[in-house]
Amino acid sequence: MALCREKFPQAHWEVGDLRTFDLARTFDAVIAWHCLIHLAPADQEPAIHALLRHAAPGGVVMFTTGPCRGEAVGDWRGEPLYHGSLDPADYRALLEEAGFSLLDHVVEDAACGHATIWLARRRS
Numbered sequence: 235m236a237l238c239r240e241k242f243p244q245a246h247w248e249v250g251d252l253r254t255f256d257l258a259r260t261f262d263a264v265i266a267w268h269c270l271i272h273l274a275p276a277d278q279e280p281a282i283h284a285l286l287r288h289a290a291p292g293g294v295v296m297f298t299t300g301p302c303r304g305e306a307v308g309d310w311r312g313e314p315l316y317h318g319s320l321d322p323a324d325y326r327a328l329l330e331e332a333g334f335s336l337l338d339h340v341v342e343d344a345a346c347g348h349a350t351i352w353l354a355r356r357r358s
Contacts, residue, residue, distance in 0.1 A: 253280040260290035266297040274318045286332040291358040298349045329354045
């Protein structure tokens with residue numbers, strides 16, 4: 235957090251549990267980049283709900299996931315790094331149930347470090 239404040243002193247920073255956070259406000263855009271993938275699949279549904287409730291009507295959300303349901307432990311700079319993901323159909327259902335329209339979904343985008351990217355807009 236200190237590094238964030240040092241690099242971007244004008245920004246407002248919050249720390250919390252992605253599965254339960256509630257900032258009690260909405261935004262025109264919400265981004266969750268490379269954070270959901272470090273939660274177990276069972277913890278991703280509440281995290282998605284928390285993420286989506288912060289998008290204003292007409293607002294967009296962008297997040298990254300794995301390409302398919304599963305869990306894996308990779309390596310990051312010599313340290314083990316956990317990755318988990320739901321099935322793409324589960325993410326689609328969560329978006330639909332929350333009133334979002336899927337705008338784009340790119341699986342393992344080579345131009346973006348092979349991230350699987352979701353972009354959706356909350357229906358007004």
